[in-house]
Amino acid sequence: MQRKRGIGEKEINVLKMLVDNGRVTYTEIAKKLGMSPAGVMKKVKKLEESGIVRGYTA
Template sequence: MSLETEKQLDETGWRLLQELQQNARLSYTELGQRIGLSLPSVAERVRKMEDAGIITGYHAEVNLSKLGMPVQAIIQLQGIGGQSCRNAVAQVWELPEVLECSRVTSSDSIIVKVVATSLDHLARVIDQLSLSGVPSTSIIRARPMQRHLIPNEILARGASEDETL
């Protein structure tokens, strides 16, 4: 972690980040009340975290089933046909059904999270993805934990485990 990031992520910075992860729509006034800072202080800290790239954006979480897209799947693409990962990712990203795409280790693999309106629709998406590599599909049945907040304790746990090695 850079010195600039460390300065911003003191105890107050982490508390502010926790509150924003739970509800990014909180007003600066409400954030200030929750963590004991004035409105200008909250605004300045949030701006600095955005400028430093700690906070990279704000988004609305949507219920895909309510939008008519109840099928979600994780698809691993292996053996991407001699093309570079960058080219394969560019092809994959053109599909509107793709929610996320990650490059991972092992056999030039790409992991893709997709959404579909039905199993037939998913089959068509898999067919399209197979042009970029050999697909292996897992349908998501449930999401018992959808989003986990990033707490400061992760850094402490990582440091203490490093010391024991």
């Protein structure tokens, strides 16, 4: 998959889950994507720091 703004496939998959449900937990994302919750947290932080994720709404 082509990289956008320096993000990889895992970040894109995390982003897709957040777009579908901004209230999904790191644990739920981790289980679905085969990652650890800590790994998901790092990916989300990277998305936030890069400006791709700027906020969350319910």
